[in-house]
Amino acid sequence: MDISVVIPLYNEEESLPELIAWIARVMNENHFSYEVVLVDDGSSDRSWEVIKELIVANAGLRAVRFRRNYGKSAALNKGFEIVTGDVVITMDADLQDSPDEIPELYRMIREDGYDLVSGWKKKRYDAKLTKNLPSRIYNAATRRMSGVKLHDMNCGLKAYRREVVKSIEVYGEMHRYIPVIAKWAGFKKIGEKVVVHQKRKYGVTKFGWERFINGFLDLISIMFVSRFGRKPMHLFGALGSLLFFTGFVIAAYLAYAKLFLAGYKMTERPLFYFGLLAMIMGTQLFLAGFLGELISRSSSDRNAYLVEEEI
Numbered sequence: 331m332d333i334s335v336v337i338p339l340y341n342e343e344e345s346l347p348e349l350i351a352w353i354a355r356v357m358n359e360n361h362f363s364y365e366v367v368l369v370d371d372g373s374s375d376r377s378w379e380v381i382k383e384l385i386v387a388n389a390g391l392r393a394v395r396f397r398r399n400y401g402k403s404a405a406l407n408k409g410f411e412i413v414t415g416d417v418v419i420t421m422d423a424d425l426q427d428s429p430d431e432i433p434e435l436y437r438m439i440r441e442d443g444y445d446l447v448s449g450w451k452k453k454r455y456d457a458k459l460t461k462n463l464p465s466r467i468y469n470a471a472t473r474r475m476s477g478v479k480l481h482d483m484n485c486g487l488k489a490y491r492r493e494v495v496k497s498i499e500v501y502g503e504m505h506r507y508i509p510v511i512a513k514w515a516g517f518k519k520i521g522e523k524v525v526v527h528q529k530r531k532y533g534v535t536k537f538g539w540e541r542f543i544n545g546f547l548d549l550i551s552i553m554f555v556s557r558f559g560r561k562p563m564h565l566f567g568a569l570g571s572l573l574f575f576t577g578f579v580i581a582a583y584l585a586y587a588k589l590f591l592a593g594y595k596m597t598e599r600p601l602f603y604f605g606l607l608a609m610i611m612g613t614q615l616f617l618a619g620f621l622g623e624l625i626s627r628s629s630s631d632r633n634a635y636l637v638e639e640e641i
Contacts, residue, residue, distance in 0.1 A: 566619025
């Protein structure tokens, strides 16, 4: 199969018939063999009933329904598990992503050799104050921290080689950082394409201001897990050793002063408590790293790695 299209959705009953018809038209015009995987993330409207009606008339349509709303990351991850196409396209169900972009995204994966191509909504129709400006700040921070040079990290319209989606796990709210996750999984050829951003035709956005706070916290989490998930001792052990050594030097100085300087009262000095605190915290951090290392060594996927080629 040429293409699998994964569409996570939540309360999009109005847009689904138009979206599926649009995708079918693009696929048929370009003679692609394809499937569309709809993942209903616990919709409370008639989305699932609409999907069942669409499946009757569309042989290439598959659907999964969650019992409750788990979030976009869970929906994408489930879609990634069941796709079979050589190229996997993800897009939102609100008609703001154009299926007309699919042929070029497919070409960039198959002919240009990209592992992942992310859409870049260069011209947006969202509210400038509540979406555009925070999005620019968020993307700039992500580029700097992750080293992945994309202008629009969170664009829902993306294309992947099948090996990429089968090799990564998306959980929590990590869908914002799939390019970062892919990079740390060893897929380094990541590109982007300017795509058309449509005005929202039906319904309202499902994301609020909290996504920026959660997004920043998730970025810190993924950077930490990516760098130190398999070697926690390198971080906690180093910090713990540094703190303990600092506290030990302070304690040694105060002990020397107590022994050789008349009238020196060591316990009345604030430096004494700082040194004691540094030694205690250093010991705790070192032990945290040690325990983390034991857990990592005992993990069933401690030697998980991706083989690119074998002869």
